[in-house]
Amino acid sequence: MIEPYQVVGLIPTMRGIRYRDEIKHNLEHLEHLAKAASWLSAMALPVRLITIPEGALQGFNDEVLDHDHEWFARECAIDIPGPETEALGRMAATYDAYVMATAKARHPEFPGRFFNVGFAISPQQEIVLVHHKVTPLQPVEHSVTPHNVWDRWVELYGDGLDAFYPVADTEIGRLGIMMANEASYPENARGLAMNGCEVAYRGPYPHPHAGNGFYEIQNRARALDNNMYVVANQVGTYYLYTDSDVPIDTFGSPSMICDYRGSVVGEVGYAGHSTYLAGTVDIGALRDFRARAQFGNWLKDLTTEQYRAIYRDPIYPKNLYLDRAPYDHAEYRREVTEKQIELLHSRDVWRRPDRS
Numbered sequence: 001m002i003e004p005y006q007v008v009g010l011i012p013t014m015r016g017i018r019y020r021d022e023i024k025h026n027l028e029h030l031e032h033l034a035k036a037a038s039w040l041s042a043m044a045l046p047v048r049l050i051t052i053p054e055g056a057l058q059g060f061n062d063e064v065l066d067h068d069h070e071w072f073a074r075e076c077a078i079d080i081p082g083p084e085t086e087a088l089g090r091m092a093a094t095y096d097a098y099v100m101a102t103a104k105a106r107h108p109e110f111p112g113r114f115f116n117v118g119f120a121i122s123p124q125q126e127i128v129l130v131h132h133k134v135t136p137l138q139p140v141e142h143s144v145t146p147h148n149v150w151d152r153w154v155e156l157y158g159d160g161l162d163a164f165y166p167v168a169d170t171e172i173g174r175l176g177i178m179m180a181n182e183a184s185y186p187e188n189a190r191g192l193a194m195n196g197c198e199v200a201y202r203g204p205y206p207h208p209h210a211g212n213g214f215y216e217i218q219n220r221a222r223a224l225d226n227n228m229y230v231v232a233n234q235v236g237t238y239y240l241y242t243d244s245d246v247p248i249d250t251f252g253s254p255s256m257i258c259d260y261r262g263s264v265v266g267e268v269g270y271a272g273h274s275t276y277l278a279g280t281v282d283i284g285a286l287r288d289f290r291a292r293a294q295f296g297n298w299l300k301d302l303t304t305e306q307y308r309a310i311y312r313d314p315i316y317p318k319n320l321y322l323d324r325a326p327y328d329h330a331e332y333r334r335e336v337t338e339k340q341i342e343l344l345h346s347r348d349v350w351r352r353p354d355r356s
Contacts, residue, residue, distance in 0.1 A: 002173060002283040005048035007199070008037045008097075009233030009277035011255055011268070012052075015242045016059030019075050021274070023057050025242045027087050029274070030056060037276035038095045045280060048172045052101035053235045054116070054179050054203030057084060060250075061240065062104065062281060063140045069325045070112045072142065077089035077104045079115035089125035096123045098172060100201045102179055104143060107132075109156060112325070118177035118201065120168055121176055129168035131177040135185055137206070139337060142326045165191035172199075173283040178230070179203035183218045192225035193299060197287055200234040207252035210234070212271075217255045224262030225288055226295050229281050231257050236273045247272070260286045261293035261296065312348070316340060 010033050015025055030052060038047045063070045069322035075126045078084050078298040084103060098120055105117040116136060119131035146153040146164055166189070167176045182188040183202050185262040192200055200222070205215045215232065223230040233255040239245035249272055257266035257279035266279020290297050320326075320336070327335055344350045 002096065002171070004045055004280050004282040004284070005259060006173060006228075007231050007266075007281050008034075008041045008047050008051040008256055009051045009231055009257070009266075010034060010037060010053065010056070011233050011236055011271075011277060012056050012249070013051075013236045013239070013274045014055055015239045015244070016057055016061035016064070017076055017251045018061075018241060018292065020078065021243045022212065023078070026057050026059075026082065031087075032092055033274055033276060034095065038097070038276070041276070044278075047095060047278075047328070048097050049105075049175075049199070049281070050097050050142070050233050051099060051201050052088070052099065053233045054102040054118075055235055055238075056101065057103045059240075062142050064240070066140070066329050067142070068328075069142045069144075073106055073114040077106045080105045080117055080119060080130065081124040083349045085119065085121060085127060086125075087126075088123045090122050095123050098122055098128075098170060098175065100177065101131075101173065101204060102133075102177075105126070107179045109152065110144065110149060113144045113149075114142075115145070116141070116179060118179055118203075120177070120201075120258055122170065122176050127251075128170060129166060129175055129177065131166055131179075133179045133182060134190060135182045135231075136163055137181045139332060140329055141181075144321050145307040147170075147316070147318050148321040149252055151322060161191060161195040165195045165197075167192060167195045171198070173281070173286075175214065176200045176228075178222070180205055182211045182213075183222050183230075183232075184221070188189070189222035189228075189230075191225050192202045193228055196228070197228050198283055198299055199229045199231065199281060202230050204232075204234040204248055204251050205253070205279045208251035208297065212253055216256065220258050220262040220264065223260060225298060227258055227260040227299070228285065229257065229275075229286070231272035232341055233277050234270065235272065236275065257281075260289055315343065317322055 115131035176192035180203040
């Protein structure tokens with residue numbers, strides 16, 4: 001039996017990087033924040049999981065500044081495993097807790113490219129889970145996704161759930177990762193749930209959308225729809241560079257932990273500086289609900305044959321970056337977004353304004 005435990009979500013001040021070695025500034029900050037958060041949160045129950053929000057290691061400068069993809073892959077992306085995951089492994093060992101984090105990282109099979117990668121590290125300092133983000137912030141995020149290199153990805157990893165929605169079976173439950181914009185699409189949470197996920201890390205979401213309710217609505221809905229915990233922590237203020245003295249409020253919404261019925265069981269309001277979130281995860285209660293509830297444990301009622309009709313025809317183009325680097329912002333709008341909207345119009349999914 002897995003006893004209830006505390007999960008701590010760090011909400012750090014974040015500094016964008018120019019080069020890889022500047023990540024050490026963010027790591028040092030995270031170490032200080034983890035010490036305070038874990039010490040105080042453990043007064044309730046032992047802390048067994050620490051989540052670090054997307055962007056906390058490198059910032060989002062590749063997106064904000066529209067950096068060349070290949071330059072960022074060479075100068076700023078990390079390797080997993082590498083020095084950065086080793087540092088987070090020491091944090092996991094120090095607090096006898098699993099650590100979940102993300103980073104823009106390279107992949108040996110795709111030279112000159114980087115993915116947005118989520119990972120989990122055990123208290124034994126082992127990487128037990130690696131997830132490659134499947135749905136970035138499409139108009140501006142330059143990260144490659146498995147779908148962008150579909151043919152090669154399937155050749156390497158197959159086309160099953162583990163290839164896109166991996167879950168780690170650990171001593172604190174089955175852990176999965178659902179970064180930022182991934183939770184904007186219900187299918188990504190469902191993929192994790194169908195692969196057994198019980199606790200999903202959810203990355204931060206930008207303002208103004210987060211501040212206008214998107215973040216809470218999505219977090220609670222994904223938890224409720226899939227009967228799993230969702231740990232969703234934002235970041236504090238964003239400094240564009242390590243030496244900047246101008247903080248920018250980029251995220252602007254509360255952070256929260258939602259339980260398997262969509263209730264908020266831990267929350268901290270947006271403070272605009274470094275803080276943390278804590279709440280209790282009860283895997284035993286979750287498993288009991290999934291096993292005994294007649295209504296509310298939705299997955300048992302899925303009519304999968306019927307739902308296939310929704311996704312019969314392709315929409316977003318696969319293999320978009322199999323043979324080229326990702327587009328810049330203007331190119332993406334012209335070559336992808338506008339064409340996809342026209343495709344949906346042509347199928348009468350969205351009726352054109354000039355049609356009755």
